[in-house]
Amino acid sequence: MTSTFSTATSNFAHTTTNSLANKEPESLTQPEQKSIPNALNQTTKTQENLSNWMPDVYLQNAVARALEISVSEITKEKMLKLKRIEIGHLEENLASLQGLEYATNLKKFEHYWDSKVSDYSCLEGLVQLEEVSLNGVNVTDENFPMMGPNIELLNLTAASVTDAVYDKITPLKSLKHIVFQLNPHITTIAPLGTLTELEQIYIPKCGVSDMTVIKQLPKLSTLPAGDQNIGTLAPAITITEKELNYDALKHEIFLPFSMMPQRLTNFDGYIPPFVMSNDPDQLSIEINSQQLPSTRLLVSHEGVTISGVSKEELASIEKINFRAKLDNPRSSYAKPDNYFIYSISRGTYSRSFQVEHQQKNGTVQVQYLDRNGHPLRASKYLEGEVGKRYDASTSEYKLALAGYRLDETQLPQNANGLFLVDKQIVRYIYKETPVNAQNVTVYYLDENRHEIAEKKTIEGLVGEPYDTSTDKYCLSIEGYELDTNSLPDNRKGMLGTQAQVVEYCYKKMKAPTNSVSSESKDDSFSEMMDKQVDHATTNSSGKKTTNSSRGKGQVLPKTGEKKKPSFQFFGVFLIGALGLDFIQKKRIQNDWE
Template identity: 35%
Template sequence: MKNRHRTLIHKRKTIQTAMIFALLAPLFLTSSFVFAEDSTSANEQTTPSQTKKDLETTETTLKSSTTSENSAFEEPTVSTTSVESDTTVSTSDSKTTEEPAVAFITPKADTITIADPILKQAILSTLGLPSDSELTQADMERLTNLSLNSAEISTLSGLEHATNLSSIYMNTTNNITDFSPLEQLSSLTFVTLQTKSLSSANFPDLSNNTGLTNLSLGSTSIDDDILPKIAQLTSLTRIYMDSNMNITTIAPFKVLPNLKSLSVQFCGITDFTVINEFPALNDLAAFGQNTGRNDLPTTIGRSTLNYDFEQQTLFIPFSMMPNRLTNFDGHVPPFTTSNSASNTYLDFNGTQLPANRLQITDEGIKISGVTEDEFANLSSFEYNARLNNPAGSYAQPPGFTFYAISSGTYLHQFNVLDDGKPVTIQYQDTDGKLLLPSETRSGLVGQTFEIPAPLIPNYELTEIPANATGSFSDQEQTVTFVYKQYKPIIELLGKVTVHYVDTDNKPLHEPALEQTGEVGETFTTQQLTFKGYTLKEVKGDTTGTFTQEDQIVTYVYTKDDKTDPTTSTDSSETKNSTEQVAIASQNSHSPKTNTNFIASAKKRLPVTGEHYNYIWLFLGLCLIGFVNYQFVLKKVRQEK
């Protein structure tokens, strides 16, 4: 039995073991398949050195291809890097987990469209690619420097993909008007845009280029409006802006903390005193300034010109020339004294005067042969001359390694007008009395004037004269301001007086109550109660606001016929009414109250017929004394 029992147990364990293996069989079979697949992959893998060798072979084979995929392999170094970057290598198991590298599959790259063919060829040439190649993003990222020398380029579209571009050089006038693609490039350090098509309006916003150190904008169409845009590029160390005569100042650049070198030759700058405020500048090239080209003409009167009727000469002093070039130390270089046409140009009404009529000194120009008619008909003249400031004739700022403001020219125009007749100004009151001394103003014919009305104490202007604004003419003019007097406000306190009377205008309360307060504040009066009297009416406003004029409020009472004033001994009601008046006065909005009223309110008001009470008291006492006397006298008699 034991053996049979053991046999049954053995069979049962065998069946259980078979069932477990049956359940686990799929798992073992799957793993075997995976292991086999991994083994196959491992056999097909190549080492990194073999992959690189295969790629180099592939590049040699595909050099003549014109597709965009093959262009990525034009330079071995770049192509190898691109493919190797797509090869994934696991470091957890170097023997069995490396993924295979497919040598003949090119990396994924998007084709970049460059709209301008000339620009595209310049980029291909810079990268060393065939002229028929297509550009990819990888190509554009390899572009770090670009020189554009063709005048036929019309657009920079597509250049925004050159995200690693650090230097762009453009030194030829072209047709580019949109420079915005440069705004998306943040790696620029050197920017040269020397083309007439560049203006202040289309200058790109380069503020994203925090590393931009050198900016060159020579021979463009820019003006002073570009200066604030450049002033925000705080990393700049050198600015080159030669041959831009519409640049008339360098003051906005004083905020650049790193600017050391500035070249502004052949511009139109006059004021160099501002360089004292530059924190790091030590190199300034400002040779040959052409100043005054953008200045408006100056209008002068004919009488300001020094004309000699006997000698028929006209002297124009240099002191009347505005906006002259000034060195950093305030020195103003003189004009040339040469009268040759190549050094000094002077015209009357647009006609150049010959050199033999000009005698020039450091003080000014004397023009000979000026007839009275020529002087009378002179409506404009223009002066254009060279400066007499060679190198060494002016001071140089301390600490500068280079400084030049030599040479240069000056240009200015003048309009000559006849002197207008004077304008007389009068100030009077409504009665014609002069309030201020009369004044006169002078100007040129056609020149406008605007005369303001002055403030005169205790007077106010009635109206502004129509000719207070006008133009000088050949006729005399008079402008008259008329004022009226007003009462000055001495104090800003108002007063309200309150009377309490009967119908016969006899005061029921003396003195009258007064309230004072600032003009505009509110006041309130109180109705009082008098024994034997009833309020009939109130004259005036019981409430209101204080004004500059005094106000009166009158409470009128009528006497009650049923009340016997001689029998009244109760004064409590009158006393209470008086106390109410005192309280009302204390609670008034007025900051000031009548002290007499407060004092009198503390006293009890007399009651009508009060003196009769004392008579009855006296008679009563006499009666009591008499009765007592009779009682005492009767008692004495009885005792006897």
């Protein structure tokens, strides 16, 4: 190549090569040698059959040239001395790199020419590699190898890789130099922002539009990025007939430059303009693959006006191709401080637009749901032209519902947006508003439905559960037992807007019969009567007379039987009177004697 950039790239490559070549060679007994196939340890003095482990004669010639020996002298052991190999135009028919895996001390691999190689996996085990050049259309995202951590230089000139290859490049944290020139499939360098050791990025004649990422690379000092072909491979953008801004009176179409996405952007945010010329080499427009004559184009800072467009021609437009060169000479844009090379000059911008004439409307459904996803009211709908904005966050659609409040933690992310061809759904989620419930009253009734304990009341909010089967509400009442055969069905439930009654029924407990206790009470009463009679029959001399008026057949009150106090007094009085009568008669008898 004869361009200034080619000279710079060549100097860069030679400088890097010489710097690496001047490093001290590593010992052949490094730990990495353990990964050499076991066959190497079994090498005998007898010359091995080279074609068995390195079948491609073009690779044999390249290895012999690099080692400065004849092909017949190549052995696996001598492969350990291989530090650098270059595959150029002499190996354009090279089809296999098999055998190169034995060069475990290889530091530099240069494949500068298109060949028939499609498998580069042998490079994955060569962990000493520091510089790799994989040029040509055979290098793709799929066969690009996952290489070791010591890679400092990577050259992918004219390779068929795309932005997807960054997944295999970003792990190379030691990378200092990367070359992507002559590849319009590379449309961004943003992923390189994580490789903070980068010093040089070469991307001339690629498709990169945004240079702002370089602010994340503190060591970067070289960025040749001129002649970008932006949008060349980008898919067509769908627009409506309305966006052509047709003037029916003037028969003109106006294409504003503001409708052009992903324009070239300098590191400081500056966007260079398009050229102000209708020269077909500078700016061209095709309608349905037919290039318009420059006489129909009027270019301004705002856009391009196409004249002479009839309504019939307007209705026939299916596709518009726009292409313009950038007006960005070296003096028109800023350059980062302390950069050795920085260029974004020249370049071309291209875009295709697919025109839809039948206007399509989009629909947005607004739903109102509770926390379980159940609808609380009928949905509302918005309709509008596809691509236009809608707003479902206004009070017309963001509704207040009685008994509920909007859950502010689950507001829909798509309450605002653009109408699409496909139906969209906006969901508002509501929570129940706390409402005081009517009370639950718990009654305690006997068999005759008389209250036998004070009633209890349960209060709370609508929807809260209650439970009266606990000891707090299901009581133990003295003298009664709970009728378990008639437990209330609603002893558990939910508080609601209607008052509720829970009734627990009890049966009266029967008194136990105990004969020993009755006799004890009878004996106690008899002793009391004896004491009264004894007192009444004691004479003046202190002698006590006997009283046999109480016989064994006397009937006493039964256990539990209640006597009125008047009968008890009458009994005591009668016994006392009989006793006095007996004493009087005894005195008279004594007097006669």
